[in-house]
Amino acid sequence: MLELKKVAVSGTLESSDVQIVLEPNPGKGIQIDLESDVKLQFGDSILETVKKTLKKMEVEDAVVRINDKGAIDCTIVARLQTAVCRAAGIRYDWNKEALNASR
């Protein structure tokens, strides 16, 4: 399990971007707070992307505050990956991506 050590922010409020604030939430699981102009149409899809990414990065306890400005999936994933690494205080192991690609 990847432990988050501090509050971290990534992304911007620019159109087509998403700002994510990640906080440690020890022992209390994942709690997601989503604000989005397209929450009705894409809210479920955004939540699924966030949960899937957190699972892949082995984050089990976190408060995730999302302010979405129409970001596409790959942007949400990228911003979340950045926030996780910043909150955990780690450098990302890019070699994992090569292993994932070969599976």
Added chain:
Amino acid sequence: MPAAKQHLFRTSLYASGASPVNMQQAVFYNEDCIVYDMEDSVPQSEKDAARFMIYNMLREHRPLEKHVQIRVNGLYTPYFAEDMQAAVLCRPDAIRVPKVESAEEVHKICARLDELEKAYGVEQGSIKIWCLIESHIGVLNAREIAGASERVEALVLGAEDFTASMHATRTKPGWEVFYARNMVLMGCRAEGKACIDVVFSDINDLEGLKEDARMTKTMGFDGKTTIHPRQVDTVNAMLTPTQKEIRYAMRVLDAIREGEKNNKGAVSLDGNMLDVPVMLRARNVMALAKAAGLKIEGDYYDM
């Protein structure tokens, strides 16, 4: 040295790794090369974010008809190592490396690329390098840089940093970069590599851009970096052969073919002898026309 392989590199447009909307929109313009940027357009505090943005964007939405490039941070920066890992995983057509000054640096970059391609299962040698020449040392070493490796596909002259290294002032006429343009171009031609000209910085001056792009073409560059989408079509048009140039090239090739059929050693057209340089220029025009997708009757593309 053999002539550079014919690719279409008329225009390059940067898309900042700090801006998702910039990257999403850049694919809709007509640039031949799209350059996803981890360097100058990304603040230091966002270098980590840019890697994730570019990696995920290219994995899910890679443009199919463009030459895909990634500009990493410089060899001596703390970002280079991770930038290269993320970049190789993206499998771009080329990686742009800024501020290259020597063949030795190219060898270091190639060695790192060899390791990463092998580690990540990428076809060895498939990712090319475009070296950005941005200093007086780089200009002086242009030929050795161009010839340092088979991976080096092109050199790109960066005027802003170059003029800073020369203590010069950047101007629209561009005399302060004239010598550098020639040095880098000659180095590329000697080694059979492509050469990309400097940017024109005033995005509101389209007439000035046309003049500068005319100089780019006259001098023999293969392309030009653009800094705004509104510059792309103007530069593409200038660097694509005109109808007049194509018609003349066809007449040259017809005359040469006729001469060969009649066993004539020397051939002329409009009172001018058609020697090897004229023929090569005609073939080059037809190759560019073909790469630009222009439809021409006859078998001129195979001559």
